[in-house]
Amino acid sequence: MVILVIAMSIVFQAFSGTLRGWRRGTEVLDGIKHGDFAMHQLAVALNSTVYFYNPRNSYAFTFEKGTHSGLPADTITFVTASSAFMPQGSPLQHGPHRIKIYIDNDDNGDPALFAMAVPALADIEDFESEYDMEPHLVSRSIQGLEIMVYNEETEDWTVEWKKKNSVPERVKVMVYVPSEDDDEEPIVFTRVVDIPVALSVKNKLSGPTNMKQDTTTTASRPPSSGGATINVGGTPPIK
Numbered sequence: 001m002v003i004l005v006i007a008m009s010i011v012f013q014a015f016s017g018t019l020r021g022w023r024r025g026t027e028v029l030d031g032i033k034h035g036d037f038a039m040h041q042l043a044v045a046l047n048s049t050v051y052f053y054n055p056r057n058s059y060a061f062t063f064e065k066g067t068h069s070g071l072p073a074d075t076i077t078f079v080t081a082s083s084a085f086m087p088q089g090s091p092l093q094h095g096p097h098r099i100k101i102y103i104d105n106d107d108n109g110d111p112a113l114f115a116m117a118v119p120a121l122a123d124i125e126d127f128e129s130e131y132d133m134e135p136h137l138v139s140r141s142i143q144g145l146e147i148m149v150y151n152e153e154t155e156d157w158t159v160e161w162k163k164k165n166s167v168p169e170r171v172k173v174m175v176y177v178p179s180e181d182d183d184e185e186p187i188v189f190t191r192v193v194d195i196p197v198a199l200s201v202k203n204k205l206s207g208p209t210n211m212k213q214d215t216t217t218t219a220s221r222p223p224s225s226g227g228a229t230i231n232v233g234g235t236p237p238i239k
Helices: 002-047 124-131 196-203
Strands: 062-064 075-080 097-105 111-119 136-139 144-151 156-158 170-177 187-194 229-232
Touching: 002 075, 002 097, 002 136, 002 170, 002 187, 097 144, 111 124
Parallel strands: none
Antiparallel strands: 062 075, 075 097, 097 111, 111 136, 144 156, 144 170, 170 187, 187 229
């Protein structure tokens, strides 16, 4: 009888471990699908950033640090010509607009990734309150967003962005897909994204017709990632 109990216990533990592994594998695959989609949309939107100099900071890049449910929950806004994150039929998807990407609670009270767009020169907070805008739910699976900016002077990444009328040349974006199991670490997608229009910050372009050739030498920077890096828990990054 004792031997039978031990044998059944071994079988149950093996089955339970296999089941947990299968669930985690399915969860990782689903997380990769959502994370890859969001990261691609972010990269396209940032690559298509629009910037012209004016004293009203109309084209300024902004982001705020935050946390939600133990994960980074930054908010990023910028003007882009890309239709990334735009819901079907949006009147803003075919022209420049200011987009806000952030983490907030969904209808169930769980954190999720949202996006909101307003006309390019509008103040997003005033526009949101005046027109009672409904944000676009991007993904319930993504519950964390972290932004870092490359500092050319220190040649390192920083969590601070103090320039009020500017656009960074390079940002690091991380999105987090947590597990339903509290004992599992979230899947973290990381990507370095260049913002080509940052050149116009140095030249102070006020419109598309007064472009001057840039003859300055930029500081050495880490190479831009060709794709997202995926980190599942404590495992080495997957390229």
